[in-house]
Amino acid sequence: MLQPDRLVVAPEVADALADGRPVVALESTLISHGLPYPQNVEVATASEAAVRGSGAVPATVAMKDGRLLVGLGTDDLEALATAPAGSVRKVSRHSLAEGAAAGGWSATTVSATMIASRAAGIRVFSTGGIGGVHRGALDGPSPSFDISADLDELARTPVAVVCAGPKAILDVPRTLEYLETSGVPVLVLGEDEMPFFWARRSGIPAPMTVPDVAAAARVVAAQAALGLDAGIVLCNPVPAADALPDGYVREIVARAIADAEAAGIHGPATTPWLLARVAEITAGASVKANIALIVDNARVGGRLAVELARA
Secondary structure (H helix, E strand, O other), rough: OOOOOHHEOOOOHHHHHHHHHOEEEEEOHHHHHHOHHHHHHHHHHHHHHHHOOOOOOOOOOEEEOEEEHHHHHHOHHHHHHHHHOOEEEEEEEHHHHHHHOOOOOEEEEEEHHHHHHHHOOEEEEOOEEEEEEEOOOOOOOOOOOOEEEHHHHEEEEEEEEEEEEEEEOHHHHHHHHHHHHHHOOOEOOOOOOOOOOEEOOOOOEEOOOOOOOOHHHHHHHHHOOOOOOEEEEOOOOOOOOHHHHHHHHHHHHHHHHHHHHHHOOOOOHHHHHHHHHHHHHHHOOHHHHHHHHHHHHHHHHHHHHHHHHHH
16 A cells, blocks of 8 residues: 555645546656657646646646656756756566655556556546557567567556557557456457557557447446446547557558567567657657647547536
8 A cells, every 4th residue: 555655645636536536547658658858747747738628637647756656847847857867766566665665756557557546546647658569579489578568557457548549659459468468458449450659550459438428437337336446548539630640550560570570679678769769750850740639638638527427
């Protein structure tokens, strides 16, 4: 159990939770590790504004000096956004204790943000995309078993995660199989196919489709009423105006993966390398789509939280 002195909930967030008003958690990794300054703080601010525009209270999560902060002020966002390279740790479930012991700032990934959300009593968390089973992780004579901690966190932590699905550089079908085996419902908003992160459709059938946010909220509420402890993934396709063509995304992902293999990129360096390579190949169009989906997921997360608060 998280000790009370390890959790600091901002007054606005605490008041909203005490009153039963909707709150949406947001991660901080995109601020410290995802985008350059000032784009990082602009996207973080826009995401918080999107949550507020939907009628909910935003709660960006980070760790400082061993305490999980749920709800960051403007100065905190600026501090994370302008911190010297390498000075902010990136923490997941397995590295939370290390980050807490080390002190200073740590940015929370999906799994760490879910842990903080649950501890604070927040039911909805919006992010860009979740991790998953990496391509090749289960193949060949020496499988790497490179599987994101996000998936096991979703299996054990009852928080609804709004995202654009698993990142397109991952093995999406096997990620879905892993989530199904773990008892995690995956819903797709308004489409019969999984989104492909930068594209709206992947050619992979959606495990479950919901027509609107209200229908998604009914599933989330039913999951809680049944006493099921797993989270739920609500996949919100990237806005059409910013989406890249479906077939084009498949082509550039395959090209980036081939380039990574040729360059000998492996392990934790793979994901950031691939994302940077895709941005290079698309001349920045993937970054534009990424920013659009982050902000739109925050908007949808706000709407989901509002619906759940009404139930």
